[in-house]
Amino acid sequence: EVQLLESGGxxxxxxxxxxxxxxxxxxxxxxxxxxxxxxxxxxxxxxxxAVSGSGGSTYYADSVKGRFTISRDNSKNTLYLQMNSLRAExxxxxxxxxxxxxxxxxxxxxxxxxxxxxxxxxxxx
Amino acid sequence: xxxxxxxxxxxxxxxxxASITCGGNNIGGKSVHWYQQKPGQAxxxxxxxxxxxxxxxxxxxxxxxxxxxxxxxxxxxxxGDEADYYCQxxxxxxxxxxxxxxxxxxx
Numbered sequence: 652e653v654q655l656l657e658s659g660g661x662x663x664x665x666x667x668x669x670x671x672x673x674x675x676x677x678x679x680x681x682x683x684x685x686x687x688x689x690x691x692x693x694x695x696x697x698x699x700x701a702v703s704g705s706g707g708s709t710y711y712a713d714s715v716k717g718r719f720t721i722s723r724d725n726s727k728n729t730l731y732l733q734m735n736s737l738r739a740e741x742x743x744x745x746x747x748x749x750x751x752x753x754x755x756x757x758x759x760x761x762x763x764x765x766x767x768x769x770x771x772x773x774x775x776x
Numbered sequence: 777x778x779x780x781x782x783x784x785x786x787x788x789x790x791x792x793x794a795s796i797t798c799g800g801n802n803i804g805g806k807s808v809h810w811y812q813q814k815p816g817q818a819x820x821x822x823x824x825x826x827x828x829x830x831x832x833x834x835x836x837x838x839x840x841x842x843x844x845x846x847x848x849x850x851x852x853x854x855x856g857d858e859a860d861y862y863c864q865x866x867x868x869x870x871x872x873x874x875x876x877x878x879x880x881x882x883x
Binding site: 686688697699710712738746751757758759761762763767769 | 821858
């Protein structure tokens, strides 16, 4: 059974940093691209970033480019999202999610087949 | 940037058929994926590649895609189908794109 468990969320001041982690199990982690999607309170889904199975290819939404960094440690079956220069508009539940393919960071296979339960990030003074 | 347009809400009586649309420029040329999100829960994949059902999704859920509109159809709607539904595509100029979501209300 695929399981994705996010951690690292919390309250941070504007301009601060936070690192999210996602522990994966139930599948061969290194052979699937992974992604982060967020959802502001009462709002819809917004794609944030994606990384290929090897970690060699990364993609970012324009809204986070230059501030967020996605990475993965395949030896630990863990996905990360380093978030710097946080803004109030980054407040959201952040979901870790699995794609159906090793290189599904772009193209027709760029979708999510399993989601984690999410971790809340609140940016406020 | 590529935009997906969904109706904010759709209402349907139990046992009837609900259709949720997702509009986009020549969306028929893209692969459309649909997610269901119940209150307080993470989204769940329902339909991928326009019309393929994900595992454990009832046959009552189906999808189609042509021209400028993709459609998620739910037959014999049940109270448990009440949720928000999101369409999603990948676009070369916009990367991953989600629709704004449609709240399905079962009357």
